[in-house]
Amino acid sequence: MRSVILRPHPVLGPVEAMRLRQNFELVASAGRVRVVIDLTGVSALSAAGLAAVTHILMRGRRTRMSMRVLLPEQGSDAGQIIDHADLWRFLASAHGATRTAPCRSLPPLRSLDSELTPA
Numbered sequence: 001m002r003s004v005i006l007r008p009h010p011v012l013g014p015v016e017a018m019r020l021r022q023n024f025e026l027v028a029s030a031g032r033v034r035v036v037i038d039l040t041g042v043s044a045l046s047a048a049g050l051a052a053v054t055h056i057l058m059r060g061r062r063t064r065m066s067m068r069v070l071l072p073e074q075g076s077d078a079g080q081i082i083d084h085a086d087l088w089r090f091l092a093s094a095h096g097a098t099r100t101a102p103c104r105s106l107p108p109l110r111s112l113d114s115e116l117t118p119a
Helices: 014-029 047-062 077-084 088-092
Strands: 002-006 033-038 066-070
Touching: 002 014, 014 033, 014 047, 033 047, 047 066, 047 088, 077 088
Parallel strands: 002 033, 033 066
Antiparallel strands: none
16 A cells, blocks of 8 residues: 655645645545645644645545544644644544654553452
């Protein structure tokens, strides 16, 4: 299976959003291909850009394409727009989506069985 990386310009405005959708249509018409949407270099994200990314993900999911999203850093302007739109979980739910911001590891869960059994 071939992989294609869709990497928009740092300013993902209406014109660039239209290009991103057109490029996705070309890739989708080529048949079985894995699509990676790389938003790590995006510094400014418009509503049209955000709509284009969500449209591409929805279309990819409907057609069962292998999709991956590389999200911008959470502290960046683009990351804040995604945060305000509450779309981190939606965008990250694409197969293999990753955030580029470092995440702290959580301690392992401990079993509560010993606390629930009577002595």
